[in-house]
Amino acid sequence: MRIAVCVTAVPNPEKVAWDRFRQVLDLQDAEPVLNPLDRNALELAGQLAKKTSSTFFTISAGPGASSALREAAVFGADPLIALGDPLLEQADERGVAAALAAAIRHAGSADVVLCGASSASFGSGAVPGFLSAYLEAGLLSGVIDIATDDNGVSVASIGTTSLVRSSATPPVVLAAAPYGIAVRTISPLLLMRAAKKPIVDLTLAAIGAPNPLPSSGVLDGSPEATRKKRANETVDAITLVAALRDRALL
Amino acid sequence: MPVSVDLEKCDGTAECLKACAFNALEVRDGKCVIFENCVDCDVCVRACPTDAIISSTAPVAAGKARVLTVDFEDESGIARVAERIARKAEAASSAVRIDVANAGDAAQALAEFARTEGATLIILPHAGAGDAIASRLAATLNATLLACCSDIGVDEDGALRARRPRYRGVVEVTSRCPAGLTVATLIPRGVTHFAATTLPTGAKAPALQTLAPALQTLAPALQTLAPAPETFAQEAPIEPDTMARRVVAIAADLDQATTEAARACAKALGATVIDPNAVAGRSYAPDLYVAFGVNGSTEHNTAMRRARVIVVFVEDERAPIAQIADYLLIGSVADHARALLAAL
Numbered sequence: 001m002r003i004a005v006c007v008t009a010v011p012n013p014e015k016v017a018w019d020r021f022r023q024v025l026d027l028q029d030a031e032p033v034l035n036p037l038d039r040n041a042l043e044l045a046g047q048l049a050k051k052t053s054s055t056f057f058t059i060s061a062g063p064g065a066s067s068a069l070r071e072a073a074v075f076g077a078d079p080l081i082a083l084g085d086p087l088l089e090q091a092d093e094r095g096v097a098a099a100l101a102a103a104i105r106h107a108g109s110a111d112v113v114l115c116g117a118s119s120a121s122f123g124s125g126a127v128p129g130f131l132s133a134y135l136e137a138g139l140l141s142g143v144i145d146i147a148t149d150d151n152g153v154s155v156a157s158i159g160t161t162s163l164v165r166s167s168a169t170p171p172v173v174l175a176a177a178p179y180g181i182a183v184r185t186i187s188p189l190l191l192m193r194a195a196k197k198p199i200v201d202l203t204l205a206a207i208g209a210p211n212p213l214p215s216s217g218v219l220d221g222s223p224e225a226t227r228k229k230r231a232n233e234t235v236d237a238i239t240l241v242a243a244l245r246d247r248a249l250l
Numbered sequence: 251m252p253v254s255v256d257l258e259k260c261d262g263t264a265e266c267l268k269a270c271a272f273n274a275l276e277v278r279d280g281k282c283v284i285f286e287n288c289v290d291c292d293v294c295v296r297a298c299p300t301d302a303i304i305s306s307t308a309p310v311a312a313g314k315a316r317v318l319t320v321d322f323e324d325e326s327g328i329a330r331v332a333e334r335i336a337r338k339a340e341a342a343s344s345a346v347r348i349d350v351a352n353a354g355d356a357a358q359a360l361a362e363f364a365r366t367e368g369a370t371l372i373i374l375p376h377a378g379a380g381d382a383i384a385s386r387l388a389a390t391l392n393a394t395l396l397a398c399c400s401d402i403g404v405d406e407d408g409a410l411r412a413r414r415p416r417y418r419g420v421v422e423v424t425s426r427c428p429a430g431l432t433v434a435t436l437i438p439r440g441v442t443h444f445a446a447t448t449l450p451t452g453a454k455a456p457a458l459q460t461l462a463p464a465l466q467t468l469a470p471a472l473q474t475l476a477p478a479p480e481t482f483a484q485e486a487p488i489e490p491d492t493m494a495r496r497v498v499a500i501a502a503d504l505d506q507a508t509t510e511a512a513r514a515c516a517k518a519l520g521a522t523v524i525d526p527n528a529v530a531g532r533s534y535a536p537d538l539y540v541a542f543g544v545n546g547s548t549e550h551n552t553a554m555r556r557a558r559v560i561v562v563f564v565e566d567e568r569a570p571i572a573q574i575a576d577y578l579l580i581g582s583v584a585d586h587a588r589a590l591l592a593a594l
Contacts, residue, residue: 019568093385094395118381122415124397124435125381126388132354133389139354141382157351160322160378164351175353175382216394234578237589240561243577249496249538249559250519250594 001148001170003056004110005045006100006131007038007072009064010121032064034071037116040176042075043183045114048146048153049076057081057110059103061096062088066199073194074186080197081107085204087213095213097130102209103202104135111170112146112153113137117178125175132173140168141175253295255282259302269297273548276531285533285552291413292401296331296439315341318369320360322350322378327438332373335402341371347448350379357386359449364391369431371410373402376435384435393431400437410434496521497536497557499529501543504583511587512542512563518594529553543583546571563587 011030019026045056058077060068065082073080083099091099104110113135118125132139142158151167158164158177204211235243244250262280274288282303295303317339319332329345336343344367348356360383364372372387374380376398388395396402399412410432498516500509500523516523519540526541530549539557544550546562546569554560555574562575563583572578579586 093397094389097385122398124385124395125376126385126395126397129353129357129382129385129387130389130395132382133386137354138352139357139382139386141350141353141379158378159351160349166351168352172354216388216396218394218396231576232572232578233576234567234580237579237586237593240577240579240590241593244538244559244561247559 001048001052001054001112002108002110003045003049003052003054003112003114004104004107005038005041005056005058005072005077005114006127007042007058007060007068007116008035008062008096008119008127009033009060009068010035010119013120032067034068035116035119035121037118037120037176037178038068038072039075039116039183040178040181041114041116041174042072042077043181044143044146044174044176045077045112046075046184048112048148051146052148056114057107059083059100059107061099061103062091066201069199070194071186071191073197074190075184078197080199082199082201083204083207084201087204087211091213092215092218093124093126094130094216097127098134098214099204099207099209100127100131101134102204102207106202106207109171111172113171113173114143115173115175117141117175128173128175135171135173137171137173138168139173139175140166142177143174144177144180146174253284253288253292254304255284256302256304257281259300260298261300261302263299265297265299266294266303269293273552292403296334296401315339315371316367316369317341317343318364318367318372319343319345320372320374320383321345321347322375322380323347326375327377328373328375328436331401331436331439335371335373338403339371344369348383349448349450350383353379353382354386357383357390360387361390363449371402371431372433374433374435376437380435384433388433391431391433393433396432396434398437399434402434402436494522495536496538497534497540498523499526499539499541499544499554501526501541501545504543508543508584508587511584511591515540515542515587515590515594518591526550541571542587544571545569546574 009032011027012033013036015030017026049056056077057079058069058072059081061083065084069080069082081103083103088096088099104113113131115128115131128141129139140155140157143155144158145156147154149167152170153172154165154167155174156163156165158180241250260282262277262282264277266275266282267277270293272288274285275294276283317332317336319329321328333343346363348360350356374384381397384397385395396410396412399414401413403411412434496519498512498519498521500512504512513523521540526544530553532553533556534554535556537558539554540561542563551570551574559576560574561577562571563579563586564571565581565583567578567580
């Protein structure tokens with residue numbers, strides 16, 4: 001069984017600070033780390049690989065991919081594929097999913113693709129859905145356990161009121177539940193061992209990803225806010241007096 | 251002014267004040283007053299227990315939009331907001347509950363149902379399987395995905411606007427997406443009864459109970475909720491002592507030399523000197539406002555932001571007052587004040 005895990009890097013949540021002056025999050029000291037919710041997907045992939053005597057590969061797209069993959073290697077992922085293309089820096093969920101789908105196909109496709117429920121940074125949780133559409137695969141979410149059965153995989157997931165067990169025929173994209181999965185601890189020793197695993201860097205052109213990447217076309221930023229915003233022009237006294245005279249205020 | 255107040259309905263409970271993150275509201279004489287710095291986030295609209303605050307978002311999509319609300323439980327946290335979105339857009343509305351055991355099947359069934367209904371906006375909860383179903387649905391329908399919204403509205407051009415968090419930079423922004431089929435996920439808040447039957451997955455969608463008949467029944471009552479425009483036309487009141495055309499504020503904690511330089515500047519400008527700590531709760535709209543050493547509390551910034559031109563002398567460029575400044579003089583306030591005096 002071919003298993004793939006898609007992971008992402010997020011600014012270290014423990015280093016994100018609140019800038020009370022600017023009323024924004026200060027990410028200056030927050031280095032990229034593996035998205036905490038992706039650990040659940042990696043743990044499930046490790047368990048499934050063990051049950052099926054197979055291996056799993058991991059793909060990460062966007063800034064900080066190498067950092068995320070280095071931690072992912074602790075869970076036994078091999079090979080580690082990084083998509084560090086600059087085009088991905090501006091991509092939305094739809095674009096990232098298209099790149100991941102191309103990378104999975106480039107790696108030889110997968111029967112089971114695991115993702116975290118969402119990223120701990122923005123957290124739209126949209127990548128698994130888009131990915132399943134691009135791969136023309138089934139989609140199950142809230143997964144907390146995976147086993148194999150006659151159809152392919154048997155999955156326990158968190159339903160509306162109770163746990164639900166269902167089976168799916170590969171290929172299938174599984175979004176791991178954000179809780180309810182016992183994840184191994186990443187020790188320094190494991191990190192040292194994982195550090196020896198090579199990371200394969202690929203570009204979007206190399207994997208045949210669409211160019212430009214698809215996008216939802218959503219614009220962030222309020223036109224009203226822009227209209228009301230002040231100039232915030234830093235000046236000296238002479239320039240200020242000239243500007244005020246130009247505006248007939250002196 | 252983005253939102254307005256129906257004074258007959260307003261009972262002055264101040265729930266809107268507690269909800270507003272922009273300090274854009276006050277209760278005066280038992281009635282709510284909206285200030286110009288309102289950003290139309292509509293948080294107060296939802297918070298008001300008497301429905302006295304009315305969003306001015308234009309219902310330009312009248313008769314065109316069809317809103318489909320999808321949820322997984324009877325007690326939904328999105329039903330009320332979704333109903334309000336549909337009402338504001340004067341849109342036909344329907345609702346359906348769906349089993350989430352298989353997100354792929356759920357998205358497929360929803361896609362077929364949405365096509366049958368002719369939905370233009372599909373709203374799901376941003377919780378549980380909602381995120382995954384929404385993105386799969388958006389991909390299937392080739393629709394725009396607007397994820398993780400705290401509110402959704404329709405602007406003057408018929409485009410959707412949504413409030414949603416962003417991790418980098420500002421914490422929450424208004425996102426705008428082009429008109430057309432859109433799938434949105436809405437952050438659930440509170441508990442409201444979700445009136446809908448369950449859409450079976452993996453099979454053709456049967457006829458469903460929709461909200462449309464109920465909304466038609468309610469339409470006359472809803473029309474009566476719209477008061478005459480003059481009833482809720484409110485302007486931020488101007489206090490008698492706030493009419494000066496040139497105003498200078500000098501922080502109380504400046505040293506004597508700096509204060510003297512600032513006072514000399516005020517005299518040269520022919521400006522009225524005010525205490526920056528005494529402006530809270532008032533609204534000033536001078537032609538020129540010059541602040542010496544003022545850090546800029548939320549109350550201060552709210553009071554002064556209607557000034558035509560704002561000049562700020564401040565040591566730290568990260569001070570909140572910088573956000574409302576037209577011209578910034580960063581560094582020693584005393585040095586800049588003396589330089590201004592010389593230039594004048």
